[in-house]
Amino acid sequence: MSLTLQFKNSPADHIANVGVVARPLAFMRGKLADRADHQRTLSPVIVSGSVRFTEFLIVTLLGLTIAHFYVAESSVLGNPAYLFATAVVGTTTVVVFGLLDLYSLRALSAHIKNLPAVMLGWTTAFAALIAAIFFLKIGPDISRVWLATWFASGAALVMTGRLVAGWYIRKAASSGRLYQRVAIYGAGPLTENLLKELEADTNSIVRIAGIFDDRNDARAPRQIAGYPRIGGLNDLIAMSRTKQLDLVVVSLPLAAENRLSSVAGRLSVLPADVKMPARATDLRFSPRTYSHVGSVAMIDLFDKPIADWxxxxxxxxxxxxxxxxxxxxxxxxxxxxxxxxxxxxxxxxxxxxxxxxxxxxxxxxxxxxxxxxxxxxxxxxxxxxxxxxxxxxxxxxxxxxxxxxxxxxxxxxxxxxxxxxxxxxxxxxxxxxxxxxxxxxxxxxxxxxxxxxxxxxxxxxxxxxxxxxxxxxxxxxxxxxxxxxxxxxxxxxxxxxxxxxxxxxxxx
Known part of the structure; x- marks a missing residue:
């Protein structure tokens, strides 16, 4: 299930329908973009982490609550078997969901499509608990009715939580709060290839706020891969003061050392990540050197301070x-x-x-x-x-x-x-x-x-x-x-x- 959002056309009559799944890029114009400019973008890292933590709490607290009312011991919290069981299932659930890529924005937004995978992860977590109970020989200390009740009610509650999370993410996406607002400086072949790579990544949440270049029309085209060039470096910096850009990509070849140094120096004052495409140089570094925008490898120039958590x-x-x-x-x-x-x-x-x-x-x-x-x-x-x-x-x-x-x-x-x-x-x-x-x-x-x-x-x-x-x-x-x-x-x-x-x- 894709998220399809409506944008008005740019002055260059560019782009209408986009979605988190359907089409990754849009030139930010119209009412939706305007609303997004006046509110802080939600960090995908925080959204994913919040869902992880919430699901861990749901699983563990549900298990302890059922044990408290069914087992009717004086203090479930004082029983190490039940504490161990809830900790195992809570932790394993989060780990397995992560391995199944169920915490990506794509998976969270396509919540109905991924319910079978959620059920598989939940069942795997319980299978791990059953194995632990068997090998540790603590079966007599744990109620089987409690396990069955917890498994059934937990499955229902986790899937309900997924539906709520999916609704919230779709709502945030429709308001523009989940988009990563990106400006690109440089209007050469490197930028054209970058835009094509981003377009090909159906998981991308990138939204292009503008293409910028100070060169004249004879040296820099008016449109690059269908996106209009709307100004120079001063215009980019002025836009960043009103749109709160998340990322600025300096799409210049590494060989243009003086120009690259000058542009990067001026962009260093912005409260945004500043990166350059890895393809800007023929040199290849260790994979740990690169960060990624979607699936596109980038070299970090400046990091946005105090971000995410x-x-x-x-x-x-x-x-x-x-x-x-x-x-x-x-x-x-x-x-x-x-x-x-x-x-x-x-x-x-x-x-x-x-x-x-x-x-x-x-x-x-x-x-x-x-x-x-x-x-x-x-x-x-x-x-x-x-x-x-x-x-x-x-x-x-x-x-x-x-x-x-x-x-x-x-x-x-x-x-x-x-x-x-x-x-x-x-x-x-x-x-x-x-x-x-x-x-x-x-x-x-x-x-x-x-x-x-x-x-x-x-x-x-x-x-x-x-x-x-x-x-x-x-x-x-x-x-x-x-x-x-x-x-x-x-x-x-x-x-x-x-x-x-x-x-x-x-x-x-």
Whole structure:
């Protein structure tokens, strides 16, 4: 059973009907593409992993529940035979389903077609349990009625779960959330061959967001394998700011070294995987060197940071710790708000536009620390020592960073993280120059969500950045954090932050 989705034609009248099974590629135009552009793509890794974990829970908890009510022992959890049996069946079910490729998006979406394979896997898991019971001679300790009841009800429940998972995946596919949005740079023969390979892969979930090349019409065709060329490198980067691309393929031959290096360097700031086709070079490496887009071998140039389960871990970390911190610090925030209100007229909060993830403009909350008629919303002039714009209370809360506490609201809302590169105001400058004019590759720090505190802050690069060296060092620390992220690093930075706040040398 195929998933068939409707797309409007592109300006080049290209492509209408596509599906996860029927046809793998589509040029992203029309209402479906527009809806997908404003929501985060579901990772196939997370979808598959979630189904695995859910099925393990269904199998083991069902077995324990039936044992609890049928065997009627004081505590099934205290009986090692039943614990062993449920663990064996739960684990074997997931392993066998994996060997039968029942966790791929194709298999999950074609749920009715794959029900016989699901039943085969479930029966195999029980056969493994029966064999284990026989060889370990623990048959007298386990109820045969329990086994039969568990087998029958488990089969029904697992297949029902498969139907629900299939419905959800088809719904996600119809909304565009399961597509891997891909842009290709390069309009030569290499790209034409790449598109044909992707077209031939009926399991692919790739959707082509655009073909790009800076060469003129005489050197780069207007259409490649039926897909229109819609702009150059600047257009690709501009598209990535609105469409949240998952992958950019640099389809240039390795022999074009200078052009390849220049293009890859500019694309390195994007929050997307950047790859090149393995066919771009005649050299052949170890199979472990390659990653794959569908069945097409690729060479990785840059990886998207904090993706798949790492993204889930960081999201949970921010939501749980951020919510608890907001509750715990609420009394202190009320006292600061009262002090701000009593010290000078005007609102308690100050809202400022700053750069967020993927250069998106976000509104960051702070306690107001300046006189209301002297607030600088764009931060075109950095605050300096004894700045007359800062109120008496403002001097204290800026030195102690208490003015940043309302950003916990941003964390709970989801546009800030607890830990990450600090968000900079849009007109912030160092030595009279905008930050991106000072540091080459500055926007690479926006490949992840910005944070309240970060690696740069706990290493002494907190506060004023009035020289080029200061902003350069801060960016170096931000990029180190992105490349070495882990939940433990986030926790370490949070624990070190209170001690870093004791250094108020450049905090004005």
């Amino acid at each position: 790492d993204y889930v871990s960081k999201w949970l970390f921010d939501k749980i710790i951020g919510s608890l911190a907001l509750i715990a610090l609420a009394p202190l925030m009320l006292l600061v708000a009262l002090a701000v209100k009593l010290d000078s007229r005007g609102p308690v909060f100050f809202r400022q536009k700053r750069y967020g993830f993927n250069n998106e403009l976000i509104e960051v909350f702070k306690f107001r620390s300046m006189y209301v008629d002297r607030c600088d919303a764009t931060a075109s002039k950095l605050v300096t020592k004894n700045d007359p714009r800062v109120t008496r209370v403002g001097q204290f809360i800026r030195k102690t960073s208490l003015d940043e506490l309302p950003q916990l609201i941003n964390v709970v809302k989801g546009n800030l993280s607890l830990v990450g590169p600090r968000p900079h105001a849009v007109q912030a400058k160092a030595a009279g120059h905008l930050y991106d004019e000072v540091v080459d590759g500055y926007f690479a720090r926006h490949k992840v969500k910005p944070g309240i505190t970060g690696w740069a802050q706990i290493n002494g690069w907190r506060g004023e950045t009035d020289t080029e060296e200061q902003i350069t060092k801060r960016i170096e620390h931000d990029l180190y954090y992105i490349e070495n992220w882990s939940v433990f690093l986030d926790l370490y930075i949070l624990l070190k932050t209170p001690f870093a706040l004791l250094n108020t040398e450049r905090a004005y």
